[in-house]
Amino acid sequence: MNARGIVDRIIVLVLVIAGWELCSLYFGTIWFSSPLRVFNRFGAEIRSGDLFFQASYTLRAALYGSLLGGIPAALLPFALRRHPIAGAILDPYFVGGYGAPKLALAPLFILWFGVDLEPKVALVASIVSFLVFFSTTAGVNAVNAQYVSVARVFGASERDIARHIVWPGAIPYAFAGFRVAAPYAIGAAVVGELISSNRGLGFMIQSGATDFDTTLMFVSLVTLTVIVVVVNYLIGRCERWLLRWRPPTQRLTSRVVGT
Amino acid sequence: MNPACPMLEVKGLAKRFPPRSGQALSPWVLADLSFHVAEQEFLTMVGPSGAGKSTLLNIIAQVDGASAGEIFFRGKVIETANGAALQPGWNCQIGYVTQDDNLLPWRTLYENVTLPLKLQGRFDAAGKARVDELLGATNLTGFERYYPHEMSGGMRKRAALIRTLAYDPPIILMDEPFGAVDAQTRTQLQQDLLRLWYRGGKTIVFVTHDIGEAIALGDRVLVLSKSPAKVIAAHKIDIKRPRDLGNVYRLEGFGDMFEAVRRDIQ
Numbered sequence: 001m002n003a004r005g006i007v008d009r010i011i012v013l014v015l016v017i018a019g020w021e022l023c024s025l026y027f028g029t030i031w032f033s034s035p036l037r038v039f040n041r042f043g044a045e046i047r048s049g050d051l052f053f054q055a056s057y058t059l060r061a062a063l064y065g066s067l068l069g070g071i072p073a074a075l076l077p078f079a080l081r082r083h084p085i086a087g088a089i090l091d092p093y094f095v096g097g098y099g100a101p102k103l104a105l106a107p108l109f110i111l112w113f114g115v116d117l118e119p120k121v122a123l124v125a126s127i128v129s130f131l132v133f134f135s136t137t138a139g140v141n142a143v144n145a146q147y148v149s150v151a152r153v154f155g156a157s158e159r160d161i162a163r164h165i166v167w168p169g170a171i172p173y174a175f176a177g178f179r180v181a182a183p184y185a186i187g188a189a190v191v192g193e194l195i196s197s198n199r200g201l202g203f204m205i206q207s208g209a210t211d212f213d214t215t216l217m218f219v220s221l222v223t224l225t226v227i228v229v230v231v232n233y234l235i236g237r238c239e240r241w242l243l244r245w246r247p248p249t250q251r252l253t254s255r256v257v258g259t
Numbered sequence: 260m261n262p263a264c265p266m267l268e269v270k271g272l273a274k275r276f277p278p279r280s281g282q283a284l285s286p287w288v289l290a291d292l293s294f295h296v297a298e299q300e301f302l303t304m305v306g307p308s309g310a311g312k313s314t315l316l317n318i319i320a321q322v323d324g325a326s327a328g329e330i331f332f333r334g335k336v337i338e339t340a341n342g343a344a345l346q347p348g349w350n351c352q353i354g355y356v357t358q359d360d361n362l363l364p365w366r367t368l369y370e371n372v373t374l375p376l377k378l379q380g381r382f383d384a385a386g387k388a389r390v391d392e393l394l395g396a397t398n399l400t401g402f403e404r405y406y407p408h409e410m411s412g413g414m415r416k417r418a419a420l421i422r423t424l425a426y427d428p429p430i431i432l433m434d435e436p437f438g439a440v441d442a443q444t445r446t447q448l449q450q451d452l453l454r455l456w457y458r459g460g461k462t463i464v465f466v467t468h469d470i471g472e473a474i475a476l477g478d479r480v481l482v483l484s485k486s487p488a489k490v491i492a493a494h495k496i497d498i499k500r501p502r503d504l505g506n507v508y509r510l511e512g513f514g515d516m517f518e519a520v521r522r523d524i525q
Binding site: 154 | 320348350351353354357361363364365366367375379406408426
């Protein structure tokens with residue numbers, strides 16, 4: 001990014017904030033709060049430690065859910081590769097599960113697991129698992145058959161092939177799955193909190209709405225956006241380090257903020 | 260080891276691929292193909308494109324199965340068309356250098372070259388020394404930490420070659436290994452290959468569609484027919500070694516041999 005690009009980006013930011021300020025002047029701060037109020041409240045919430053407390057609760061739900069749902073989902077395609085018949089039997093169920101609107105499961109999870117962290121973790125896991133599973137499956141299926149046959153000539157066992165050929169080839173795909181899933185994971189945690197919680201950024205938005213405290217709602221929304229951008233950036237860094245063997249033009253990474 | 264017994268013998272080999280659904284039987288790719296290779300011989304095979312050369316090497320390497328025929332390794336049957344499970348590379352005795360280098364893009368040059376040794380549990384001091392020596396012999400020393408995408412076409416070909424040499428299979432099959440490189444790099448690669456082969460101990464079956472290459476490298480040239488492939492002619496190459504590959508057309512007897520092989524191919 002050259003200097004000109006950075007200046008242009010700042011201009012866009014200024015325009016957005018100015019538009020926001022105009023809206024709050026025209027419609028009233030009760031509906032739109034105002035950039036300055038949000039900024040000040042943001043500082044206050046950080047100083048009181050409240051923002052950190054709520055954000056860490058949401059992040060914990062998103063992280064636990066992503067690991068709980070994502071890791072088995074990234075491993076399952078390797079097992080199914082060895083058992084193609086089981087894979088063929090299960091395939092329509094996976095497709096169905098992927099298509100089902102998981103957010104609609106939130107009330108069910110709350111019934112089952114109560115109002116603490118568990119139902120949010122379950123909701124996040126149910127969303128992340130399908131995204132990671134399908135992405136990793138695409139990677140496992142895309143394995144270069146020539147690499148496999150050459151490795152067999154070298155004396156590789158099936159386990160060697162899974163470990164040295166299929167796994168490294170599928171990592172970029174698994175990562176792409178996690179990258180796509182990250183905003184959904186945080187979104188799902190927030191939805192869980194909106195429905196029933198006394199903690200988290202979703203709870204903050206909900207309580208802001210009940211009190212007509214739009215400033216608090218905007219503070220939560222801005223925080224969520226920042227979190228998603230930072231998480232995306234971290235995954236991108238991690239991915240770039242892990243996939244340093246790739247020629248730069250071949251990277252799978254979609255154009256996402258922070259990469 | 261019986262000197263009268265060939266290193267590798269192929270008898271009556273035939274191959275047709277399974278028919279596609281809704282179609283009659285697919286045509287034969289190989290039919291009644293027989294030949295042998297002596298210990299430490301450099302055998303080259305030429306044939307028109309699409310003759311089934313790669314299919315033949317795939318079957319010998321046991322990457323693919325035969326429809327009929329037998330293959331012997333030092334007098335022992337190692338493959339028949341009886342449907343028994345294939346053993347690719349036959350216990351690491353048959354090396355196979357394919358058309359594409361097939362270096363794993365996520366492993367460095369060194370990690371690629373040492374992969375077979377690691378898989379075979381033979382990456383010991385002797386293996387390491389052998390790898391270092393081969394890297395030196397092919398001018399790859401200093402590039403060990405490069406990833407394949409950072410290497411030139413010629414470097415990748417040399418890496419693929421020494422990856423197989425490093426684990427020391429007695430016989431190596433080569434399927435147009437120097438296809439997609441420029442003429443100068445190709446000559447260099449051929450020189451490297453011959454130099455490594457002069458050290459002895461290796462039997463090579465080298466398949467190409469380039470008559471000049473087949474004559475320049477081989478002790479014997481077999482000519483394959485159009486599909487279904489069978490051996491239609493064999494020429495012993497008496498050009499004395501070492502051969503200057505930069506000037507193959509000046510080698511004594513090259514022109515006549517080239518003409519003879521070209522006539523057979525048509």
